[in-house]
Amino acid sequence: MADLIKNARFLLLLCVIAIVVTTSGCTTGTTGTTTGGPGLVIETFQPSLANIDSGENVGLQLEVRNMGGYNGQLGNGVPAIAEVMSIDPTEWMISPSTVVDLGALLIPDPDSQTPGGLGKANWQLIAPPLKRGNTKPYEIRARVYYPYEDNVRKSVWFVTAEELRRIVQSGDALASEAQTQSAGPLTVTVNTGTFVKAQEFKDSHFQLQIKIDNTGGGQVRGKDYPVAISVEWPQWVMPVGGYCPAQTQWIIPLYNDVPAGLPQPAGTFVTLWNGRSTDVTCEFSILEPPSSRTSGEFKIHLGYIYSIDEVTQITVKGTEEI
Secondary structure, X not given: OHHHHHHHHHXXXXXXXXXXXXXXXXXXXXXXXXXXXXXXXXXXXXXXXXXXXXXXXXXXXXXXXXXXXXXXXXOOOEEEEEEEEOOOOOOOEEEOOOEEEEXXXXXXXXXXXXXXXXXXXXXXXXXXOOEOOOEEXXXXXXXXXXXXXXXXXXXXXXXXXXXXXXXXXXOXXXXXXXXXXXOOOEEEEEEEOOOOOOOOHHHOOEEEEEEEEEOOOOEEOOOOOEEEEEEEOOOOEEEHHHOOOOOOEOOXXXXXXXXXXXXXXXXXXXXXXXXXXXXXXXXXXXXOOOOOOEEEEEEXXXXXXXXXXXXXXXXXXXXXXX
16 A cells, blocks of 8 residues: 555656646747747847836847758858837937847757857837826837748659659659758748659659748748749759749849848749748659669759747836926
8 A cells, every 4th residue: 555655646746747847848038939930039039127117228138049950151150130120219219229230140050969049139228208197018029030041852763764654654653752851931842743644754744843831930021022942853854844943033022121231042033922822833854764763852942031020018107297
């Protein structure tokens, strides 16, 4: 009986520990959760005081970390810029500036257990005048802008002419492996479609289907949400019509909603519908099958400017005799 009671107490202790671990995760900022997806995330955005008098000084702290898989064009980190907004700078005194450079943030290094680079901004605010006896809550928003790139690889098994002929005649698809993708706020799904039925492979073609979804909790910046895209394909295929994907546009995106100083993507672009997603396709024909079953890789590269937001609140109590 004593052993049973001892075991029961041990199991109860384990349950309590499990509940504590489950409910005491990292909660930062004013929302209690980390903002953003893979890429840059806002870990902290909070005032030094939540309730102040009119004319009083208050600090505002922002911390941003690179949690993704892109290390910048030169491999020395992702440049990021923060902006404090949704309060009137003619009412509030804001220093040093509404826009702050966060520097270049490196990706995490699992081998050395080094976390991703941390960028910090600290603003000093002076609350606006307010009549004594009145209180007013102010919602303050921080927005972080950064350029990002995603790389996706999709391996497909290319087969001999005899096996390919059977696949084409039955309208089947080439076998493929699971794709790999660097961590970023856009998610890319790549599928290989079935062949159009034909007697010979030279008379048929198949599609490479690419779906891009905004899953990072933020927004692709620029007019019509532009995303630069390029595709590399194996030597045994050629895009029908010479274009891949067919939906790309040769445009110079407008980034009027982005602070100056960030590098802008270049190339051919697709646009996200309502900033959420888009589907593009490439049609390929087989030039010449390999002499033996061989794996070939399709490589998809995306480039864009992204932003994430976090909100906090300060309540001002009036002290002026107005």
